[in-house]
Amino acid sequence: MKDVMKKISILVVVALLMITTFSMNSLTVQAAETLDVEAESAIIVDANTGKILYEKQSDLKLPPASMTKMMTEYLVLEAINEGQISWDTTTQIGDYAYWLSANPGFSGIGLIQDKNYTVRQLYEGMAIISDNATTVALAELIAGSEGEFVKMMNEKAEELGLPEYKFVNSTGLSNVDLGENYPEGTDPNADNLLSARSAALLAYHLVNDYPEALEYSSTLLSELDGRPLQNLNWMLPWEDNNFTQYRYEGVDGLKTGHTDEAGYCFTGTAKQGDRRIITVVMKTDSKAKRFNETKKLMEYGFSQFETTELFPAGYQLKKESILPVSKGKEEEVEFETAEPIETMIKAGEKDLYSIKYEIDEEKLTKDGTLEAPIKAGEKVGEAILQYNGDIDYGYINGESGQRVDLVTTNAVEKLNWFMLTLGAIGDFFSNVFTTVVDFFKGLFS
Template sequence: MKPNMKKRLSILLAALVLLTTMTIHPFKVKAADSIDIEAESAILVDAETGKIIYANNPDMELPPASMTKMMTEYLVQEAIKEGQISWDTTTHISDYAYSISANSTFSGIGLTQDKEYTVEELYNAMAVFSDNGTTIALAELVAGSEGEFVKMMNAKAEKMGLSDSKFVNSTGLANASLGENAPEGTDPNGNNLLSAKSAALLAYHLVNDFPQALEISSQTTTEFEGYTIENLNWMLPHDSVNFEQFYYEGVDGLKTGFTDSAGYCFTGTAEQNGKRYISVVMKTDSDAARFEETAKLLDYGYEQFETQEIFPAGYQLEGESTLPVSKGKEDNVKVATKEGLSIPVKGEQAKNYSLEYQLDEDKLNEDGELAAPIEEGEKIGIAKVVFNGENDYGYIFPTSGKQTIDLVAQSGVEKDNWFMLTLGAIGSFFGNIFSTVADTVKGWF
């Protein structure tokens, strides 16, 4: 057995022995109206809408450790989708990737340098066991070098709107620990940085754009190099009774992380009864604490919130259900929301939501009228969702707090024919003359 594998297994065995001395109990916390999360930073997000359910220091940039690998996973999945590589594509292990794998200081499986590995093998080891050498091998395969891969990571982060992020390598290790192998173009002493909010947004894109990533992250074990390796996510349904207290129904991902500077962190995701949440805790005190605090977040979401349809499709504001139309065969047109809005709400929170219309000024004349012709279903503005209560954390997207729904015409309005438009213009002309004469006559008396 390879030295670093022996070390890893001995650490795992020690953890199991420690856990056997602890009282086993269901991993459930008492429901509460509010929660106190013991982590430097934390967030809970509805995975469908991006609505933030809970947040504590969500914008604080911290080292994410191996949660960095979520971006590596995303870019590998994207390369597969675009046909650049496939799951069966093979690659060799570079001197750099091998040196990281062979260094017992770093957690890892241990790689054979003169052997070809498939993308599937490397990805499984990265996602399930958080292996660093396999992560570097994938980065080099996709981009040619880790330095070029880091450029891809930061470009994708900008496109996703990860405002509180900076990537300097593909693994989450400190660059200083990589020595001369620190990726070209990065700070040799740099660290990856992510806020809990950016980590959750990255996870949001990963699970929604590539849901197959959850099929891999939900594996409790995987085979590699003739060994069975166990997932570091203790909230999954492991066979070992020693992890029983950490099991949480519906958890199927996503990524653990630990370094001395990052502490213990975890990006989790769970689905129950069709409702999926994404959680992030950063800089907790222990391996167990990151899962305990995650359970608190998930309990809070599932027990305190219920998804409700706040506004149905076709919703119309009272008194603003129609808009005036100029130069049309109809004098007005009905408008309504194109889609409905369903989000998790707590208690009677739904009554605190309202809509405000914001019309597209390019479609209005100087009198504030829509100009014909108008097509049925044509977007003529937006309905902005407004929350008038307390503790609204907004949305995870860069436009957080500005959720909008398209406002569309409910029917078409044809432009009036030239004859009627001419009569209208003549009538308007003589009407203006009459008004001028009337005003002049009034001025005589």
């Protein structure tokens, strides 16, 4: 009897442990799904694929303050990449930029007129300490005037596919604060506007198209005219500094922002292993809060998601990976994925992903065949990743899913002219026979 009671007691303990573990896991998942971010809007994006991992009112258009400078950075780096200017190109400070620089209300660092500054020096001032005068000097260098540069900003925003945006100056200040210096062609009372989604997409393009931007956004300290430039990003790896409490592993950018209209905002990015995420918080109520809320987003992104290969290169859907071939020595050809499909997914959700095929109709004849000759590895379409779970935030670039090429597994040679001729003759008599049969069937029907 004692042995029986002992066994029952053990079973009860094991059952209680299992229930407790399940409950704790459920609470963890529930807590993650109800992420409480104290910001007007927010978003997390996988920087490798553009997949959105979380969003909160990310389509709201709000003043982005100095996060505007990400677009200025993009256009400067593009001009360097295209050879229009170089890091060593020099320019001088115009009257408008000098006025900004001398104004303590705009956090001016006091630039000097009649002095040559390199693009590198000005870019550091813009990227590290978010200086407005160096930003305007770069805009004027590239476009001749800030008004013309603003046109470039809006054109590039459209080209990059930003869904919600309006650029009225290069710095992120309010035009009303610029007085008579507001850029020509813009509303003197207007503000720049971006949604968190658009800010994240801009950051996505910036770090992927011009990763050298991260070298500057992660620089802790530099100097200009003998004055220190101290980075405004408290999440960088500071040591012996009051900011160490805000440090977060892997953070190397990207752009802070603050005005009275915008509140405190921040576009952040961090890399851990092969994973990089981009986060945006807009309209928080303090310097510290924008970093604390960003830390919440980053911890959620890195703890709840893992990079996983869902489908290997050479993957084929059963019974769907064959196309008929015309005028070839073989009647069909197989195809497969050219590359593996890899993305950040929540732990335990691998089975919620599938792929579908999208065959390139322009590759097919009217009869739906591929016409020989066909090369091995020839692209015939794309495989599109699909998520079949409850909440799908989609992709920052508007894509319906990640795509990889579908390519043929082998070559198919074209039949020689003699065999093609025989085939054509055979088709002719086959059609004649079919027509005759149909005629007599019609007589007796």
